[in-house]
Each structure stands twice: as structure tokens, then as C-alpha cells.
Amino acid sequence: MSEQPFRTVNSLRKAGNLQEAWNVGFTALEHSPQDAYLKGALFWVCYEFLKHQLENINKRANSSNNYRPTDFEFEQIENLLQTIVNLEIATGGLEYKMLLVQFKKCLEWFPSMVHLVLRHQTALFDDEAKKPFQAEKGEVPSLMLSSVRQVAAAWLRARDQWQLDFNQLMALINSTRQQVSDTKHIMWLDYDQAKCLIIAGQYEQARSLILPILKKKQSESWAWGALAATYKKEDQELAIKFFAKGITSAHEVTFSLKLLQGMIPLLLVRQQTAEASMCLKKAIMAYQNSGWKVKPELQQLSQQNWYDASVDEGRLDGYLKSISQDALDYLLGPTKKQxxxxxxxxxxxxxxxxFVNKSTSLSVRMGLHKSKQKPQVGDYIELVVSDDNGELAVISSSSCAKAEVADVAFLEGTLRVAPKGFGFVEDTFVPPFVIGDISNESKVLVQQVMSWDKTKSRYSWKAIKLTLVNETAVPLDYDDVPF
Structure with missing residues (x-):
């Protein structure tokens, strides 16, 4: 009795005879086109060939982080992928999951993989693929999230060439958002979807995704650029304002190149050729100073009659800051300083x-604090705060000079420590963690705030910081202490 074809194919594959396994398997498949076991065996033969083809791409990407294949690699890999697609392997097994793992970094460059995910949607991903991996350096995106983000990248770049369906993509993204358990990186899926919606002309939906992102990423130029893009056809004045805010928020000029280029046609419509010339000149100089080849579209713009190469691009920053100074008001409503x-x-x-006053104490993320040194208890802080129908939100924080703050006072006296660890200086309550290693009966300077005492149902003084009077770190010149 002869061995079943799928067993022969598996044996040849495991022995490293991939070409022979291929020849034997596909010859047998011509006679048994519905043999699911044989199809499964042939999948793994294709899979091994793919692994070998992907090795060169991965090696190059180790140094360049560029996973784009050469034309030859693309043709070879696409042929193998089409063979796998034609096998019509059922979902739910290990096959497609392992295929997605192999293409985790380069899926977006292969239309067969992109179409495979769009066609099968979330059925390709098991529960494990929907969970992020907890690595030493933090959360790594789940297989499902990273794969779907690459499908979105492919749509943005090659939607017409590869005939990628927008509605299929939106359904996939929405299902992914509901099913994955990623927390750290899910925001980037929203950003991908917003970019796709902008291309599709669905600006209001795009804004609904971008605004929450921008509230978290106010100092990022790309986030302001995305918001500006949603207004380019609806409100050019706002688009210019948000492009300007993004350009001035850029950590380096190279981060603002797309925004500079995006702002130019809007300025030209308003006949602001001087400002458009500044944007173009600044962009061209950024390419030249970085040793990069200037993009052809920028070179073409520089040859048009409106461009003035002698313009002083140094004046651009002042102009951009002047028109974008109220940009945050559109994002968060009116702001105030406290x-x-x-x-x-x-x-x-x-x-x-x-502590702002006895009825207002605001929590501040350390990432919002703009000073180089981390704040310490008792430091004076200036907050930029938005007020949304009485709900205060901190926009930014920075250290400032001493100032008068309501319901804050200083007191010099003797510390009396109770057996339970807390203490008093006159009538001011001192929590144990504030006392620290300061001894009973020590002479101290107390920085205190008016705090609600739940036990007594009234406001009373509470110490937030103690300093030994004999320490020189705190001045005893009371003219310098804002009572």
C-alpha cells in the first residue's frame, strides 16, 4: 500500500527537499484537487520558500529599517502568495497566523497579503493575536493591530493600483478597534483611519478621531498637520492656522516639511506670495542642509513666477506664531493661566x-511640565488651563517665580509629634509623610494650605512642607515669603 501524498510531501519538506516536495505535491494535487490534507502540506512547503525569500529583506531592514522588497523579491514572493491563496486553506488553523507572523514587518508591500486580510477580515486572527506582547521595554502591539495598520498604510499608498476597497478597510479597522486589547498603541490605529478618511473626503469623521489624539499630542507637528488637512477644503483660514501651529511645534525643521508644503497652495490662494515663498525656501533649505535630494515637486514650485528666492525666510517664524497663537482655543476652548x-x-x-486655592487642586501629568527639572513639593507652578463648562483641564505646566497664592501661608513654630506619627505646629496639622525624619520639638518653617477636614467638616490648615529653621536652603527673610 503506497504512502498518502500529503505524508510524502511532509517527509520531503522536513528533510529539506523543498523543490521535490513541491513537484510531488502539486502533481498529486492535479489528481486530487479537493484533498485538504495535501493542500495543508503544500502550504507549509510554500511557507518554507517564503521564509527563505524574506530573509534578505529582513537582513537589509536590520540596518535600514526599510522592508520594501526589490522588484525581483516582490515577484518571487507574490507568486508564492498567489499559490497559497489558490490553495483556499480554511481559516481558524495555524497556517494563516504563521503567515501573518512572517509578514509582520512587511505586509504592506505585498498586495496578496493585503487582499487576504481585507477579504477574511478578523477571521484570520485568534484570541492570542489580539493581545499585545508585554516586553521588557514596554507593550509591543498585537499581531492583529500591527497587521491592520499595515493594511491601512497600503491603502494610503496603493489603493488605486491594487484596487483596495475603502469600505472593507473601514470595516476591518472598526472591528479591530473593538476586538484588540492594546492600550498603548491603539491611538495609532485611530490616526491611520483618520488619514484614510481625509483622503476619502470624510473630514468630519476624521476630525472626530484626530481631536482626541491632538489633545494628548499638542506638541507634535504631525498631529496639527492632520487637523489642518481636514480643513483644507472647508475652511482655508483654519487650515493655515493649524499648519502654522504644527510648523512652530516641530522639534526639528525636518519634521515640518510636509506641513510647509501643504501650506503653500493655501497661501497662494490668498495671494500671500511672500509667505508662500518663505515656506518653500525653508523647506528647500532643510533638504539641502540635511544632504537630501530636494523633492521634484518642490523644485517645480521654485521655478514658478510667484516664487521669490531672495525672500528672508527668517521672518516666517514670527508670522506663523502670530497667526497660530489662538490655535489651542479651537482645540480646547478658551485657556487661562493660574x-x-x-x-x-x-x-x-x-x-x-x-494647589490653586482651597477649592481647586489640579492633577498634572509629568509630561505636561515644560521645565527641565522635575517639580518638588512647595514649588510655584504656572498652569495653562482650559475650562470646558466648568471642567478644568491642564494644558501645560511650568515652574515660575514666587507669587501670592490664595489659601497658602507660611508659619514658623515648634513641631509637636504625636505617638501615631502625625504632628502639629500650633494648630496646623502635619501628616506623617511630611514630617519624615524631623525630630519632635524641632523649630520649623511650615508651608501650609487650607484644606477641607472631613472629620471636623470645616477648612483648616495642613502642612505640605517642613524646613528646619537652621537650614540655609529656605530664607528666613520674611519679606521674601508671600504670606
């Missing part, structure tokens, strides 16, 4: 509370 003092540092070290 001065307070650091009341305590969060146990996690990722934030702190600022």
Missing part, C-alpha cells in the same frame, strides 16, 4: 497635584 504650588508628588512619579 499660579499654584505643588501640593504633593504622585506615588508613581508620573504626575503631581497643584
Amino acid at each position: 499660579v499654584g504650588i505643588v501640593e504633593n508628588i504622585h506615588k508613581s512619579g508620573k504626575g503631581f497635584h497643584v
Whole structure:
């Protein structure tokens, strides 16, 4: 009795005889086109060939981070992928999951993989593929999230050439958002979808995704650029304002190149040729200073009659800042500045509370604090705060000079420590963590705030910081202390 074809194919594959396994398997498939076991065996033969083809791409990407295949690699890999597609392997097994793992970094460059995901949607992903991996350096995106983001990247770049369906993509993204358990990277799926919606002309939906992102990423030029793109055809004045805000927010001029280019046609429509010339000149100089080849579209713009190469591009920053100074108001509503003092540092070290007055204490993420040094308890802080129907939100935080803050006072006296660890200086309550290693009966300077006492149902003084009077770190010149 002869061995079943799928067993022969598996044996040849495991022995490393891939070409012979291929020849034997596909010859047998001509006679048994519905043999599911044989199809499964042939899938793994194709899979091994793919692994070998992908090795060169992965090696190059180790140094360049560029996973785009050469034309020859593309043709070879696409042929293998089409063979797999034609096998019509059922979903739910290990086959497609392992295929997605192999293409985790380069899926977007292969139309057969992109169409495969769009056609099968979330059925290709098991529960494990929907969970992020917890690595030493933090959360790594789930297989499903990273794959779908690459499908979106492919649509943005090659939607017409590869005939990728927009509605299929939107359904895939929406299902992914509901099913994955990623927390750290899910925002980037929203950003991908917003970019696709902008291309599709669905600006309001795109804005609904971009605005929450921008509230978290106010200092990122790309986020402002995305918001500006949603207004290019609806409100050019706002689009210019948000492009300007993005350009001035860029950490380096190279981060703002797309925004500079996007702003030029809007300025030309308004006949602001001087400002358009500044944007173009700044972009061209950024390419030249970085040693990069200037993009052809920028070179073409520089040859048009409106462009003035002698313009002083140094004036651009002042113009951009002047027209974008109220950009945050559109994002967060009107803002105001408030001065307070650091009341305590969060146990996690990722934030702190600022005492503004006895009825207002605001939590601040450490990432919003713009000063180089981390704040300490008792430091004076200036907050930029938005007010959304009475709900205050901190936009930014920075250290500032001493100022008068309501319901804050200083007191010099003797510390009396109770057996339970807390203490008093006159009538001011001192929590144990504020006392630290300061001894009973020590002479101290107390920085205190008016705090609600739940036990007594009234406001009373509470110490937030103690300093030994004989220490020189705190001045005893009371003209310098804002009572």
C-alpha cells in the first residue's frame, strides 16, 4: 500500500527537499484537487520558500529599517502568495497566523497579503493575536493591530493600483478597534483611519478621531498637520492656522516639511506670495542642509513666477506664531493661566497635584511640565488651563517665580509629634509623610494650605512642607515669603 501524498510531501519538506516536495505535491494535487490534507502540506512547503525569500529583506531592514522588497523579491514572493491563496486553506488553523507572523514587518508591500486580510477580515486572527506582547521595554502591539495598520498604510499608498476597497478597510479597522486589547498603541490605529478618511473626503469623521489624539499630542507637528488637512477644503483660514501651529511645534525643521508644503497652495490662494515663498525656501533649505535630494515637486514650485528666492525666510517664524497663537482655543476652548504650588508628588512619579486655592487642586501629568527639572513639593507652578463648562483641564505646566497664592501661608513654630506619627505646629496639622525624619520639638518653617477636614467638616490648615529653621536652603527673610 503506497504512502498518502500529503505524508510524502511532509517527509520531503522536513528533510529539506523543498523543490521535490513541491513537484510531488502539486502533481498529486492535479489528481486530487479537493484533498485538504495535501493542500495543508503544500502550504507549509510554500511557507518554507517564503521564509527563505524574506530573509534578505529582513537582513537589509536590520540596518535600514526599510522592508520594501526589490522588484525581483516582490515577484518571487507574490507568486508564492498567489499559490497559497489558490490553495483556499480554511481559516481558524495555524497556517494563516504563521503567515501573518512572517509578514509582520512587511505586509504592506505585498498586495496578496493585503487582499487576504481585507477579504477574511478578523477571521484570520485568534484570541492570542489580539493581545499585545508585554516586553521588557514596554507593550509591543498585537499581531492583529500591527497587521491592520499595515493594511491601512497600503491603502494610503496603493489603493488605486491594487484596487483596495475603502469600505472593507473601514470595516476591518472598526472591528479591530473593538476586538484588540492594546492600550498603548491603539491611538495609532485611530490616526491611520483618520488619514484614510481625509483622503476619502470624510473630514468630519476624521476630525472626530484626530481631536482626541491632538489633545494628548499638542506638541507634535504631525498631529496639527492632520487637523489642518481636514480643513483644507472647508475652511482655508483654519487650515493655515493649524499648519502654522504644527510648523512652530516641530522639534526639528525636518519634521515640518510636509506641513510647509501643504501650506503653500493655501497661501497662494490668498495671494500671500511672500509667505508662500518663505515656506518653500525653508523647506528647500532643510533638504539641502540635511544632504537630501530636494523633492521634484518642490523644485517645480521654485521655478514658478510667484516664487521669490531672495525672500528672508527668517521672518516666517514670527508670522506663523502670530497667526497660530489662538490655535489651542479651537482645540480646547478658551485657556487661562493660574499660579499654584505643588501640593504633593504622585506615588508613581508620573504626575503631581497643584494647589490653586482651597477649592481647586489640579492633577498634572509629568509630561505636561515644560521645565527641565522635575517639580518638588512647595514649588510655584504656572498652569495653562482650559475650562470646558466648568471642567478644568491642564494644558501645560511650568515652574515660575514666587507669587501670592490664595489659601497658602507660611508659619514658623515648634513641631509637636504625636505617638501615631502625625504632628502639629500650633494648630496646623502635619501628616506623617511630611514630617519624615524631623525630630519632635524641632523649630520649623511650615508651608501650609487650607484644606477641607472631613472629620471636623470645616477648612483648616495642613502642612505640605517642613524646613528646619537652621537650614540655609529656605530664607528666613520674611519679606521674601508671600504670606
